[in-house]
Amino acid sequence: MYSNLHYETTLCSGLGQQQSLQTQSSLSVRLSLQTILVMLLGDSAVGKTCLLVRFKDGAFLGGNFIATVGIDFRNKVVDVDNLKVKLQIWDTAGQERFRSVTHAYYRDAQALLLLYDITNKPSFDNIRAWLTEIHEYAQKDVVIMLLGNKSDMAAERVVKTEEGEKLAKEYGVPFMETSAKTGVNVELAFLAIAKELKHRATQQPNEPKFQIHDYIESQKHKSGCCGL
Numbered sequence: 001m002y003s004n005l006h007y008e009t010t011l012c013s014g015l016g017q018q019q020s021l022q023t024q025s026s027l028s029v030r031l032s033l034q035t036i037l038v039m040l041l042g043d044s045a046v047g048k049t050c051l052l053v054r055f056k057d058g059a060f061l062g063g064n065f066i067a068t069v070g071i072d073f074r075n076k077v078v079d080v081d082n083l084k085v086k087l088q089i090w091d092t093a094g095q096e097r098f099r100s101v102t103h104a105y106y107r108d109a110q111a112l113l114l115l116y117d118i119t120n121k122p123s124f125d126n127i128r129a130w131l132t133e134i135h136e137y138a139q140k141d142v143v144i145m146l147l148g149n150k151s152d153m154a155a156e157r158v159v160k161t162e163e164g165e166k167l168a169k170e171y172g173v174p175f176m177e178t179s180a181k182t183g184v185n186v187e188l189a190f191l192a193i194a195k196e197l198k199h200r201a202t203q204q205p206n207e208p209k210f211q212i213h214d215y216i217e218s219q220k221h222k223s224g225c226c227g228l
């Protein structure tokens with residue numbers, strides 16, 4: 001669990017290289033993080049597997065669509081404010097027939113990326129049902145983010161950006177549009193949840209709270225993205 005995050009402080013001692021390290025900095029602080037479990041959820045074909053492959057390998061899985069069977073996972077280590085954080089990302093099958101399999105994994109997830117496809121209205125309409133399931137099966141404090149995927153398909157768009165924003169606001173969750181094809185906002189989505197969880201785990205009582213919504217807005221504007 002991420003909340004088990006701990007700091008290991010080691011004082012350099014000994015000879016040779018260690019000694020020279022000691023002169024540079026007598027105290028070396030080693031930060032050790034445990035894995036963050038992230039789950040990808042949403043209807044079949046919204047692009048969960050492609051989002052994961054884009055984030056993990058920087059590539060796009062075009063061509064024939066092969067639906068995920070059950071559940072699969074990949075690991076990726078990211079840098080969050082100079083700390084190494086390991087994300088274990090579970091890619092779930094969106095098809096209804098696998099729902100009971102995936103429910104069993106909800107409670108272990110610390111973050112959920114909930115996807116719909118901006119060219120597929122039913123996938124957006126089903127988000128409310130997904131959120132009901134999440135509230136039933138997931139941890140109370142799970143970090144949820146809503147993603148409108150396939151933002152590169154502007155000509156086929158049937159769900160407006162404002163509709164996604166409105167729904168996200170209603171449920172109090174952060175939102176952005178992504179494209180597994182072009183990579184727009186993909187890294188930002190994963191980094192934002194990693195930052196949120198890292199801040200929760202290391203937060204000092206007198207420190208201001210990390211504002212995930214503000215962070216996303218500032219980074220979206222910085223990368224000059226959106227709607228591509």
Ligand SMILES: Nc1nc2c(ncn2[C@@H]2O[C@H](COP(=O)(O)OP(=O)(O)OP(=O)(O)O)[C@@H](O)[C@H]2O)c(=O)[nH]1
Binds near residue numbers: 064093149
């Ligand atoms: N243009 C475009 N196509 C995408 C994007 N993301 C996924 N696709 C395509 O959408 C189809 C479904 O993608 P997947 O990632 O397999 O969908 P999934 O949500 O994992 O589906 P399940 O495994 O059934 O739950 C594939 O043909 C992808 O090539 C995107 O951002 N843009």
